[in-house]
Amino acid sequence: EPEVTQTPSHQVTQMGQEVILRCVPISNHLYFYWYRQILGQKVEFLVSFYNNEISEKSEIFDDQFSVERPDGSNFTLKIRSTKLEDSAMYFCASRDTGEDTEAFFGQGTRLTVV
Amino acid sequence: AQRVTQPEKLLSVFKGAPVELKCNYSYSGSPELFWYVQYSRQRLQLLLRHISRESIKGFTADLNKGETSFHLKKPFAQEEDSAMYYCALRPLWGYNKLIFGAGTRLAVHP
Numbered sequence: 010e011p012e013v014t015q016t017p018s019h020q021v022t023q024m025g026q027e028v029i030l031r032c033v034p035i036s037n038h039l040y041f042y043w044y045r046q047i048l049g050q051k052v053e054f055l056v057s058f059y060n061n062e063i064s065e066k067s068e069i070f071d072d073q074f075s076v077e078r079p080d081g082s083n084f085t086l087k088i089r090s091t092k093l094e095d096s097a098m099y100f101c102a103s104r105d106t107g108e109d110t111e112a113f114f115g116q117g118t119r120l121t122v123v
Numbered sequence: 124a125q126r127v128t129q130p131e132k133l134l135s136v137f138k139g140a141p142v143e144l145k146c147n148y149s150y151s152g153s154p155e156l157f158w159y160v161q162y163s164r165q166r167l168q169l170l171l172r173h174i175s176r177e178s179i180k181g182f183t184a185d186l187n188k189g190e191t192s193f194h195l196k197k198p199f200a201q202e203e204d205s206a207m208y209y210c211a212l213r214p215l216w217g218y219n220k221l222i223f224g225a226g227t228r229l230a231v232h233p
Contacts, residue, residue, distance in 0.1 A: 013166075042220065052167075052209065052223040065220060100167065104219070109174070111157075112221060114167040 011035040015101050015115035022091050022122055030086045030118045034103030041084045042102040042112065043076065045069070052100065058084065091122045125150050127212050129224035136200050137232050144195040144227045146184075146210030155213040156186055156193040157221070162206045170195075170208070180204070200231045 014033040022028045034041050043055040056066040058076055075087045084103075088095055101115040126149040136142055148156065158170040171179045173186040173193060184195045193210060210224040 040219065044221075044223075051225040052221075054220040054222065057220055102221075111169045111172070112219075114159075116166040 011113075013101055013103055013113050013115035015099075015118050017118060018116065019119045020121070022120070024093055024122055025090050028088050028091055028120065030088075030099050030101075030120065032084045032086070032101030032103075032115055033082055034084055034101065035105075035113055036082070038103035038105050038113075040064075040104040040106070040112075041076075041078070042104075043086045044100045044102065044114075045097040046100065046117075047094075047097045055086070055099075088120075091120075093122050096120055096122045125154075125212060125214060125222050127210050127222055127224035129208075129210055129227050131227045132225070133228045133230065135230045135232065138202055139199050142195075142197045142200045142204070142229065142231075144208050144210075144229065146193045146195065146224060148191050148193065148210075148212050150191075150212055150214065152215060153188075154215060156184070157211045157213065158182070158184055158193075158195050159209040159211055159223075160206050161209070161226075167209065200229075202231045202233060205229055205231045 016031045041058040044052050046052045054067050056070045057064045073089045077085050098117045098119050100117045102112040104110050104112045128147045156173040159167045160170045161167050182197045186193050207226045207228050209226045211221040
């Protein structure tokens with residue numbers, strides 16, 4: 010069964026450093042998403058991406074965040090200058106077109122900012 | 124405001140007991156409601172959705188628009204049901220992000 014794949018599974022970075030989280034969505038899917046989950050809190054929507062552009066973003070997704078689909082298969086989330094409060098589990102998801110389709114999630118990347 | 128509330132952080136039951144995981148939502152319209160499950164060390168996966176009205180792994184959930192609820196039920200819990208359960212809402216407009224509740228950890232004891 011096709012899966013959404015995220016790398017790395019765990020990333021430790023120093024405060025102020027840039028970090029790129031990578032995702033390979035399911036190949037025929039057209040909608041892509043990033044969510045995050047701070048330890049002990051709910052899963053929160055960050056951004057959705059469709060047709061090579063951001064379609065919706067939350068207030069969390071400020072200028073420090075960016076997304077890209079550089080080569081037609083990867084979907085990346087970049088945090089330009091990490092802060093301690095960016096420490097969280099980051100989930101990528103993808104979905105096929107159509108009202109009825111479900112979102113498939115990756116296994117997550119745990120980002121720890123020290 | 125769009126919101127999903129799962130009032131219980133932890134639900135602890137014995138094997139064979141009935142289970143009800145509560146979910147209430149706030150949305151000015153007709154959303155889609157989902158239950159996602161996350162077993163230990165695994166990814167979030169869809170358990171069921173209100174539009175399909177099916178039973179998965181013995182779980183059912185009925186959308187009650189009057190009470191704005193979408194509680195998840197199972198008559199006889201099994202140990203393998205132990206997991207985190209997330210209720211989620213998907214607005215019918217926009218690019219279909221999911222709005223999650225805080226999750227309920229179900230622990231089924233032998």
